Amino acid sequence: MESLNIGDAAKASGVTAKMIRHYEDIGLMPKVRRTMSGYRMYSAQDVHMLRFIKHSRNLGFSMKQIEALVGLWRDTRRPSSKVKALAIEHIAELDQKIRELQTMRATLNRLVHACHGDDRPDCPILDELAVDAVTTPNGDGVAGTVKKRKGKSCEHDCH
């Protein structure tokens, strides 16, 4: 069994040494064996797991979700339905987040188009931010206004 020290495991997995130690701290990675001088030693399997974690992070899964995914991965008697459910749940989270950001973007884009952007101080952007209404994130008002327009949408041209 050949094994890698943490730096080489980092290079081989794409996870920084810092984060590898962190995953060990929070119990996501097992405590690996050490050399006599205390250096961590990573097997090919450990590195494989690090890559699994890395891929999962790349897809935006949280640590908690990854813990569950790793559990299912190691359980050879898992029902794939459980994995699928996790993924679907995460898609819903992503959709939620995307919608929020798009709402912000739409409002901001509308304001940007209304602003002359010249040397004078008049500014519809500031006007809207200074509007005298209590708003909730994504409620009505400043962040929630998405007007239906006739004609072409200009949601995507901002300069």
Next chain:
Amino acid sequence: MESLNIGDAAKASGVTAKMIRHYEDIGLMPKVRRTMSGYRMYSAQDVHMLRFIKHSRNLGFSMKQIEALVGLWRDTRRPSSKVKALAIEHIAELDQKIRELQTMRATLNRLVHACHGDDRPDCPILDELAVDAVTTPNGDGVAGTVKKRKGKSCEHDCH
């Protein structure tokens, strides 16, 4: 000049008392006057500023950006171009983030569709997460694969 205590200012602005104090700590809000017993007193103008901050947060601006926005708001000789530039920059950030999330979503959706989601352990989702390749966030591979498909996109149906 009537003034509100922090709780009423919170209700009137939509910013929690906790955050109002925090904004004072970090210098975003000025240090307001106090009653003899040390209670903070908020004027209508202070509350107005809190709402400005709240609106800005609702649009996803960072504290640093809001500091700049507040500065421009108070500067009656500001060029609106500066405000617009800030807003455009923020739109670019939002676009970046939206793209990242959409890439994740697309990959995940593809995997979800490939997974039977039954009682058996075979699972393309786990297979892909366990793939033996080092990936970067949004690079090629697990999080970066967005295949062009012929026929209808199914990027938005996940159940």
Next chain:
DNA sequence: ATGAACCTTACCATCATGGGAAGGTCAAGC
């Protein structure tokens, strides 16, 4: 044997927010 390049732990920072403890204040009701 020396120096570079690694490893170890431990602490602090980010960003915006929330929670809680310990203690002071205020107003209403008795």
Next chain:
DNA sequence: GCTTGACCTTCCCATGATGGTAAGGTTCAT
């Protein structure tokens, strides 16, 4: 007046994922 509950104050800690740095030990090639 006194109690009670709802406020206020400051201070510290936690989140989630990541990065930084410092102080000290190890390994290896020159």
